[in-house]
Amino acid sequence: MSTPAVAQAPNAHPKPVQRLADRVFSGAALTAGSLILATLAAVAAFLVMQSIPAVTTDPNDISILSGQNFWSYVWPLVFGTVWSAAIALVMAVPVAIGIALFISHYAPRRLAQGLGYVIDLLAAVPSVVFGLWGANTLAPAVQPFYSWLTENLGWFPLFSGQASGTGRTILTASVVLAVMILPIITALCREIFLQTPVLHEEAALALGATRWEMIRIAVLPFGRAGIISAAMLGLGRALGETMAVAMVLSSSGAITVALLTSSNPSTIAANIALSFPEAYGLNVNLLIATGLMLFAITLVINALARYIISRRKEFSGAN
Amino acid sequence: MAQTTAAPAVRLSSPTPPPRGQMSNVYASGRLGRWVPWAILGVSLIISLAVFALFQAASGGDFNVAGAIVLTGVLNGILIYVTALLVEGIRKAKDRLVTTLVSSAFIIALAPLISLFITVLSRGTERFDLQLFSESMRNVVGQGGGVLHAIVGTLIMTGIATVISVPVGLLTSIYLVEYGRGALARAITFFVDVMTGIPSIVAGLFAYALFSLVFGPGVRLGVAGAVALSVLMIPVVVRSSEEMLRLVPNELREAAFALGVPKWLTILKVVLPTSLAGITTGVMLAIARVIGETAPLLVAAGFTQNMNYNPFEGRMQSLPVFVYSSYVSQGTDAQAYLDRAWAAALALILIVMALNLIARIVARLFSPKLGR
Amino acid sequence: MSKRIEVKDLNVYYSKFLAVEDVSLTIEPRSVTAFIGPSGCGKSTFLRTLNRMHEVIPGARVEGEVLIDGDNLYGAGVDPVLVRRNIGMVFQRPNPFPTMSIRENVLAGVTLNNRRISKSAADDLAEKSLRGANLWNEVKDRLDKPGSSLSGGQQQRLCIARAIAVSPDILLMDEPCSALDPISTLAIEDLIEELKSEYTIVIVTHNMQQASRVSDRTAFFNIAGTGKPGKLIEYNDTDTIFTQPTVQATEDYVSGRFG
Numbered sequence: 001m002s003t004p005a006v007a008q009a010p011n012a013h014p015k016p017v018q019r020l021a022d023r024v025f026s027g028a029a030l031t032a033g034s035l036i037l038a039t040l041a042a043v044a045a046f047l048v049m050q051s052i053p054a055v056t057t058d059p060n061d062i063s064i065l066s067g068q069n070f071w072s073y074v075w076p077l078v079f080g081t082v083w084s085a086a087i088a089l090v091m092a093v094p095v096a097i098g099i100a101l102f103i104s105h106y107a108p109r110r111l112a113q114g115l116g117y118v119i120d121l122l123a124a125v126p127s128v129v130f131g132l133w134g135a136n137t138l139a140p141a142v143q144p145f146y147s148w149l150t151e152n153l154g155w156f157p158l159f160s161g162q163a164s165g166t167g168r169t170i171l172t173a174s175v176v177l178a179v180m181i182l183p184i185i186t187a188l189c190r191e192i193f194l195q196t197p198v199l200h201e202e203a204a205l206a207l208g209a210t211r212w213e214m215i216r217i218a219v220l221p222f223g224r225a226g227i228i229s230a231a232m233l234g235l236g237r238a239l240g241e242t243m244a245v246a247m248v249l250s251s252s253g254a255i256t257v258a259l260l261t262s263s264n265p266s267t268i269a270a271n272i273a274l275s276f277p278e279a280y281g282l283n284v285n286l287l288i289a290t291g292l293m294l295f296a297i298t299l300v301i302n303a304l305a306r307y308i309i310s311r312r313k314e315f316s317g318a319n
Numbered sequence: 320m321a322q323t324t325a326a327p328a329v330r331l332s333s334p335t336p337p338p339r340g341q342m343s344n345v346y347a348s349g350r351l352g353r354w355v356p357w358a359i360l361g362v363s364l365i366i367s368l369a370v371f372a373l374f375q376a377a378s379g380g381d382f383n384v385a386g387a388i389v390l391t392g393v394l395n396g397i398l399i400y401v402t403a404l405l406v407e408g409i410r411k412a413k414d415r416l417v418t419t420l421v422s423s424a425f426i427i428a429l430a431p432l433i434s435l436f437i438t439v440l441s442r443g444t445e446r447f448d449l450q451l452f453s454e455s456m457r458n459v460v461g462q463g464g465g466v467l468h469a470i471v472g473t474l475i476m477t478g479i480a481t482v483i484s485v486p487v488g489l490l491t492s493i494y495l496v497e498y499g500r501g502a503l504a505r506a507i508t509f510f511v512d513v514m515t516g517i518p519s520i521v522a523g524l525f526a527y528a529l530f531s532l533v534f535g536p537g538v539r540l541g542v543a544g545a546v547a548l549s550v551l552m553i554p555v556v557v558r559s560s561e562e563m564l565r566l567v568p569n570e571l572r573e574a575a576f577a578l579g580v581p582k583w584l585t586i587l588k589v590v591l592p593t594s595l596a597g598i599t600t601g602v603m604l605a606i607a608r609v610i611g612e613t614a615p616l617l618v619a620a621g622f623t624q625n626m627n628y629n630p631f632e633g634r635m636q637s638l639p640v641f642v643y644s645s646y647v648s649q650g651t652d653a654q655a656y657l658d659r660a661w662a663a664a665l666a667l668i669l670i671v672m673a674l675n676l677i678a679r680i681v682a683r684l685f686s687p688k689l690g691r
Numbered sequence: 692m693s694k695r696i697e698v699k700d701l702n703v704y705y706s707k708f709l710a711v712e713d714v715s716l717t718i719e720p721r722s723v724t725a726f727i728g729p730s731g732c733g734k735s736t737f738l739r740t741l742n743r744m745h746e747v748i749p750g751a752r753v754e755g756e757v758l759i760d761g762d763n764l765y766g767a768g769v770d771p772v773l774v775r776r777n778i779g780m781v782f783q784r785p786n787p788f789p790t791m792s793i794r795e796n797v798l799a800g801v802t803l804n805n806r807r808i809s810k811s812a813a814d815d816l817a818e819k820s821l822r823g824a825n826l827w828n829e830v831k832d833r834l835d836k837p838g839s840s841l842s843g844g845q846q847q848r849l850c851i852a853r854a855i856a857v858s859p860d861i862l863l864m865d866e867p868c869s870a871l872d873p874i875s876t877l878a879i880e881d882l883i884e885e886l887k888s889e890y891t892i893v894i895v896t897h898n899m900q901q902a903s904r905v906s907d908r909t910a911f912f913n914i915a916g917t918g919k920p921g922k923l924i925e926y927n928d929t930d931t932i933f934t935q936p937t938v939q940a941t942e943d944y945v946s947g948r949f950g
Contacts, residue, residue, distance in 0.1 A: 025583035032490030098424025126611025210414035240518025242614035302516035579776025
């Protein structure tokens with residue numbers, strides 16, 4: 001080690017010989033991995049390429065726009081997308097945390113896994129079935145309740161206006177969205193709650209804490225970052241969900257926070273699904289441009305969620 | 320738990336029974352008995368049933384089941400809190416309130432699930448007959464007709480998507496677990512996560528944009544639908560296979576290396592067989608996930624009333640899109656369209672459930688025991 | 692078949708970190724050589740460089756020469772896969788392939804390499820290897836049961852049978868008994884004694900009684916402190932190492948004063 005000849009050796013160490021079959025196999029694996037990067041790049045590139053005409057062309061030449069500016073067409077859709085997803089999130093997160101706690105800390109051990117499967121069943125239902133159910137079963141069922149709300153609590157901005165006669169309002173759509181994102185948030189929260197260090201839990205219990213106090217002291221602080229990222233992944237789902245909204249919501253394109261009236265904003269995804277089959281020419285480019293915006297929004301939300309998860313991993317020592 | 324009201328229980332629970340049975344256990348004093356929460360639940364139920372029965376008697380109309388259940392829940396929460404507050408103090412009261420809330424969260428989630436299954440079952444069985452599975456919708460305007468063309472389209476497109484996704488996804492996961500290091504592996508991991516978050520309709524738009532470059536605008540092809548589904552399916556396959564491959568203990572790889580087995584054969588003959596059951600489960604769950612996708616197929620493959628066996632020519636119908644299009648464009652005989660939609664939805668749910676079930680069975684039956 | 696191992700000026704690195712420094716020793720054929728030393732002194736790492744298994748760990752690399760009957764393992768154009776076919780290894784924890792039966796496990800070295808072998812030849816090889824590992828009588832009636840159905844000691848002997856089925860020149864054993872109970876350990880030690888007549892055996896062990904029981908020669912490795920490289924302190928006949936070592940550290944270690 002002391003001689004100069006040894007000191008220069010690190011650069012000279014020979015690469016191990018690789019067999020041909022090994023090279024072919026690892027090459028195939030590498031190609032597949034790179035294909036994913038290429039696909040994603042292609043998704044972004046094609047969407048951008050197809051979107052450019054929608055923004056640069058004179059709005060009068062795009063029939064859906066009928067003269068209005070591109071941004072004034074997109075803005076209500078963006079609002080509707082974010083608004084409906086946010087309402088869904090507000091409804092889903094507390095329930096999901098409750099279910100996750102129920103399964104991880106309240107239900108008897110033998111039952112817990114079975115209960116988890118039951119919630120996972122919700123995730124297995126195709127979105128189009130949720131849409132059908134939301135439009136045909138849920139909307140008529142909640143309509144009387146909506147009428148009651150507007151009559152008695154109409155002074156509250158969210159419940160203002162004349163209740164929709166069909167019940168197919170943005171609140172109904174959000175309820176369906178909430179049901180749809182419930183399983184993913186529950187599954188992630190459950191996993192995080194189960195990872196709570198047993199030592200922390202036992203320390204709390206040994207101090208004479210009740211079960212709720214133990215959860216407040218040990219489980220929730222440990223899982224906070226996880227809950228946030230689970231909620232954001234759920235939000236990403238809700239933003240991009242198409243069919244349930246397209247089938248449940250009867251939209252008028254209005255920007256309003258009133259939840260129960262018949263004038264509702266549409267969402268980007270639902271708007272594409274409803275307009276795309278009949279679209280032609282530049283209208284297609286316009287719809288793809290709105291799709292690109294949706295892609296960008298979900299990308300940001302998901303990246304943020306992943307970032308929080310990865311940071312949590314570094315600090316907690318779990319996983 | 321021992322109860323203040325039931326002295327025998329105290330005796331049973333203490334390791335050495337005290338000489339005088341009347342003496343109460345210090346640790347059991349000031350506690351509500353086990354039966355109390357259930358009794359309170361019962362009382363709340365009776366009260367709300369009574370209230371809503373009165374409403375019904377006063378105003379006529381149907382008995383409001385949902386309202387009664389909600390009132391029961393609210394009453395139950397309040398009563399438990401107050402009772403526990405009076406007997407056990409504030410800390411216990413809070414604990415009991417949270418227990419009630421957490422349990423009701425589970426019931427809240429069950430409500431839509433049960434409602435959905437009941438609805439799909441009751442309305443889907445109206446047209447769940449042989450004709451549904453033996454005919455297409457060609458030249459059908461009113462009643463009759465079937466979803467055979469949609470089932471065939473779903474099978475073809477999901478099949479192609481699987482054929483594309485499984486090799487790509489599996490090889491990628493092999494790269495990540497067995498070969499990948501450094502920046503490229505990190506980039507792939509990150510972008511697989513990004514791909515997981517792509518909204519399904521965006522995947523459809525991508526496939527459309529891709530194929531319209533070759534075939535011109537307005538193209539709707541079965542294979543385009545399959546490509547859209549692959550974009551959604553690949554990340555799911557990568558994630559699940561990666562997880563399964565990482566579960567294979569390193570010692571097995573080393574054992575094979577030490578026998579002079581090259582790396583590629585080690586992966587093919589030791590690592591993959593060991594994780595085969597898990598990978599199969601993951602693939603089936605991925606299929607179950609994309610088989611219900613509507614939006615990308617609506618955009619990329621369109622819809623049609625006719626049978627189409629060729630994914631490279633013409634529009635192709637699929638089960639989820641059939642449900643959607645029947646619902647959105649109800650013809651003159653609206654009920655016939657709705658009935659078909661529900662029947663197709665029932666068929667779709669059954670397929671997805673079957674896939675999920677088989678996947679779990681595969682995971683349980685065929686995975687090798689890695690524990691020692 | 693049995694070959695001589697000559698190690699000349701070997702350094703082992705994990706990326707930048709020097710793990711084992713400047714080892715030179717010669718291991719004679721048909722002998723058992725034990726590597727002893729405190730945890731983290733690099734004896735397992737060094738053992739792995741004798742069949743290039745250290746390359747499985749990313750960043751690990753070697754300077755110097757390892758000559759097997761004069762052929763350098765680290766010469767240009769050497770295929771590590773071929774090296775490992777001729778130098779077998781048994782690991783700390785028994786690791787039978789869970790998807791294979793007992794018989795398939797023994798034959799794994801042959802079948803995994805896609806070599807064709809007739810049914811009768813395979814049966815003969817399986818029996819010969821299992822007999823060689825003193826396992827035949829215990830498992831001959833259940834060759835088609837999974838390898839993981841055996842007890843820990845049996846699994847380890849199965850792994851030895853698997854290693855000798857490919858008729859290697861040298862057998863490396865990385866603490867083969869550390870996960871086993873005393874009775875299984877004794878069975879393995881007896882086995883090592885028998886295998887000595889055919890193979891060059893190198894065994895890493897934490898157990899000094901074991902080293903003194905099974906080995907002809909013993910190498911003592913030590914480490915100056917954490918972050919320092921491991922070194923070969925003393926290498927001699929086992930009797931000499933345990934009775935009259937020349938280095939103070941060796942005496943301290945074998946007499947149980949540290950480690």
